Amino acid sequence: MTQPNAAPPATETRVDAQMVTRQLLIRSETFNPEANTVDVVFTTGARGTRFSWARYEQIDEELSTDASAVRLDRLNRGAPVLNTHRSYELANQIGVVVPGSARMEGGEGIATLQLSSRDDVKPIAADIAAGIIRNVSVGYLVHTFEITENEGQRALYRAVDWEPYEISFVPMPFDVGAQVRSAEPAQGGHPCIIRRTSPAAQETTMTTAPTQPTGDNPADPSTRAPDAVIDVTPTNVTTQQRQAPATVTVAAIRTASRNAGLTDDATFELIERHEATPLTNDALMADIGRRFAERDSSAPTNSRISVTRDAGDTQRRGMEEAILHRMTPRGQLAEVGRAYRGMSLLRMAEEHLAAAGVNVRGMSANEIAERALHTSSDFANLVGNGLHRRLRAAYDENQPSYRLWARRAPNAPDFRSIDIVQMSAMPDLVKTNEAGEFRYGTATDGKVSYGIATYGRIIAFSRQLLINDDLRALERVATGFAAAGARLENRTVYAQITSNPVMPDGIPLFHADHGNLGTGAISPTSLAAMRKDMRLQKGLQKEELNLMPEHLLVPATQEQLAYQYTSSQFVPAKATDVNEFRAGGRTALDPVVEAVLDGNSTSAWYGAASNAQVDTVEYAYLEGSEGVQMSSRMGFTVDGVEMKASLDFAAAVIDHRGLWKSAG
Numbered sequence: 225m226t227q228p229n230a231a232p233p234a235t236e237t238r239v240d241a242q243m244v245t246r247q248l249l250i251r252s253e254t255f256n257p258e259a260n261t262v263d264v265v266f267t268t269g270a271r272g273t274r275f276s277w278a279r280y281e282q283i284d285e286e287l288s289t290d291a292s293a294v295r296l297d298r299l300n301r302g303a304p305v306l307n308t309h310r311s312y313e314l315a316n317q318i319g320v321v322v323p324g325s326a327r328m329e330g331g332e333g334i335a336t337l338q339l340s341s342r343d344d345v346k347p348i349a350a351d352i353a354a355g356i357i358r359n360v361s362v363g364y365l366v367h368t369f370e371i372t373e374n375e376g377q378r379a380l381y382r383a384v385d386w387e388p389y390e391i392s393f394v395p396m397p398f399d400v401g402a403q404v405r406s407a408e409p410a411q412g413g414h415p416c417i418i419r420r421t422s423p424a425a426q427e428t429t430m431t432t433a434p435t436q437p438t439g440d441n442p443a444d445p446s447t448r449a450p451d452a453v454i455d456v457t458p459t460n461v462t463t464q465q466r467q468a469p470a471t472v473t474v475a476a477i478r479t480a481s482r483n484a485g486l487t488d489d490a491t492f493e494l495i496e497r498h499e500a501t502p503l504t505n506d507a508l509m510a511d512i513g514r515r516f517a518e519r520d521s522s523a524p525t526n527s528r529i530s531v532t533r534d535a536g537d538t539q540r541r542g543m544e545e546a547i548l549h550r551m552t553p554r555g556q557l558a559e560v561g562r563a564y565r566g567m568s569l570l571r572m573a574e575e576h577l578a579a580a581g582v583n584v585r586g587m588s589a590n591e592i593a594e595r596a597l598h599t600s601s602d603f604a605n606l607v608g609n610g611l612h613r614r615l616r617a618a619y620d621e622n623q624p625s626y627r628l629w630a631r632r633a634p635n636a637p638d639f640r641s642i643d644i645v646q647m648s649a650m651p652d653l654v655k656t657n658e659a660g661e662f663r664y665g666t667a668t669d670g671k672v673s674y675g676i677a678t679y680g681r682i683i684a685f686s687r688q689l690l691i692n693d694d695l696r697a698l699e700r701v702a703t704g705f706a707a708a709g710a711r712l713e714n715r716t717v718y719a720q721i722t723s724n725p726v727m728p729d730g731i732p733l734f735h736a737d738h739g740n741l742g743t744g745a746i747s748p749t750s751l752a753a754m755r756k757d758m759r760l761q762k763g764l765q766k767e768e769l770n771l772m773p774e775h776l777l778v779p780a781t782q783e784q785l786a787y788q789y790t791s792s793q794f795v796p797a798k799a800t801d802v803n804e805f806r807a808g809g810r811t812a813l814d815p816v817v818e819a820v821l822d823g824n825s826t827s828a829w830y831g832a833a834s835n836a837q838v839d840t841v842e843y844a845y846l847e848g849s850e851g852v853q854m855s856s857r858m859g860f861t862v863d864g865v866e867m868k869a870s871l872d873f874a875a876a877v878i879d880h881r882g883l884w885k886s887a888g
Contacts, residue, residue, distance in 0.1 A: 679872075716843070746785050
């Protein structure tokens with residue numbers, strides 16, 4: 225061939241390049257069901273069109289298929305085979321490249337893939353063998369590009385040093401007309417050498433190969449045309465024309481305008497200007513930058529966050545709502561759950577498995593139940609979530625009586641001992657003479673300690689329950705655990721006063737030395753004695769507290785008597801019998817009737833001051849575990865799923881001064 229005129233030497237520039245993906249071919253006929261392997265062609269070196277963000281125009285990209293240009297080390301060391309290029313979870317890896325199988329043969333890159341034997345990968349392997357899944361994509365890094373730019377043509381980026389690093393099965397092939405699909409920004413780039421060569425000389429006659437089909441889909445080898453001799457007519461290009469900057473295309477104007485967020489009118493205006501006077505890339509960028517700045521300076525910034533949810537999340541949420549509605553039909557069924565209204569648990573399990581890619585056709589009810597309760601399925605979790613929501617609703621409906629008078633403390637961060645420091649009132653102010661010095665005062669303190677304890681039970685959610693659609697049994701489990709949790713809390717709090725624990729000063733809670741123990745049934749006399757004793761209580765520094773009883777705690781056997789002396793509904797026979805402890809009275813008492821107290825004594829009754837005045841009994845939950853919690857796991861000793869209800873709770877008497885007891 226005739227040698228072209230001497231060209232200037234090539235120049236090299238080092239830049240940061242992103243990871244790129246490209247479609248490749250599956251040889252489904254090579255699938256080996258015993259070894260679970262399949263061969264793929266990961267490159268033919270086909271030339272394809274991409275959009276360059278650095279140049280704001282389309283370019284042609286070509287991969288060299290020379291063995292020296294392709295780094296196969298990563299593939300031959302067992303590179304991962306991924307599900308649609310997702311690499312953030314271990315479950316996304318569905319296989320590996322068989323070590324040593326990657327090779328370059330006849331201008332093609334070939335590799336053997338070993339698929340995982342996990343249950344969730346088996347449907348993918350079956351679709352590959354059947355020829356349903358045909359699209360595969362390779363992710364690769366380009367270490368060196370050779371760029372050739374010819375007047376009036378797209379720049380050619382030829383990767384002469386590149387490295388494939390993963391292979392993925394994808395539902396859609398790479399679209400050669402779209403932009404380059406790079407990795408997430410957080411993954412960063414890698415060093416890449418840009419080597420600019422001089423344009424191919426056009427003053428010669430040369431033998432060339434026919435143009436490859438556009439895109440990454442190579443033409444079938446059997447239909448490729450033989451090499452042809454193309455006679456290129458010399459073109460006279462002046463030096464001034466060679467040095468003139470290249471103009472942009474209309475497609476590049478549309479793409480740049482869309483990326484800058486310009487309106488359609490602004491885009492059309494740019495195109496009209498380009499048709500009148502062709503725009504260079506620099507002129508286009510300057511105009512877009514000016515319009516972008518004008519728009520931002522005059523328009524307010526409106527930020528919006530859009531949260532999307534995939535079909536699997538929507539289905540799970542809908543089934544949870546439908547299960548909850550079946551257990552509590554009085555509630556309003558959310559929109560997302562209406563598609564599953566009236567479905568049995570078994571039908572929901574079938575729908576869930578089908579959405580996960582499991583072929584349920586021909587399965588028996590027992591087989592569907594087993595698959596739904598398997599560890600790889602989250603159907604048991606969504607049933608557990610619905611059960612937990614019903615449990616929380618039932619727990620909130622239970623209002624044990626201790627909450628009327630005991631104080632809720634801040635949640636405990638862990639299971640270590642909780643120390644409550646009791647501070648006395650501030651010391652009395654003393655007179656200071658003229659030019660006299662102020663004297664220091666001291667405050668006395670005490671300490672009470674208690675810790676969180678854990679309570680719980682386990683019940684099994686079996687295959688039989690799922691097949692029988694016994695949702696009422698699940699509802700009874702939820703409401704039963706909720707009621708059990710409320711009863712446990714109630715007993716724990718009331719046990720603090722019925723057990724008469726020893727306080728930090730070494731004296732029992734109710735004792736004559738504490739001035740909070742009396743006798744006699746409920747009557748004006750005994751109520752007056754309780755009020756007097758509480759009024760005369762003194763603090764740690766012997767300061768007067770002037771407390772008032774607010775709650776009257778009585779067993780169920782004394783409910784009638786308690787209301788006679790505290791309710792305004794009982795009218796006295798004569799004026800001298802007016803009860804001052806009635807509701808609305810000057811020293812009104814709020815009766816709290818609790819059957820737990822009957823288990824200790826049917827005659828004893830108690831008084832309690834407001835916990836806003838003084839500490840009495842306080843209770844606490846573990847941080848993040850307020851109330852009864854429901855969790856689940858796959859059963860080991862049972863055929864199904866085990867549901868566990870747990871409660872992290874504690875209560876303790878903090879101070880004796882706000883509590884009073886009568887033995888009756």
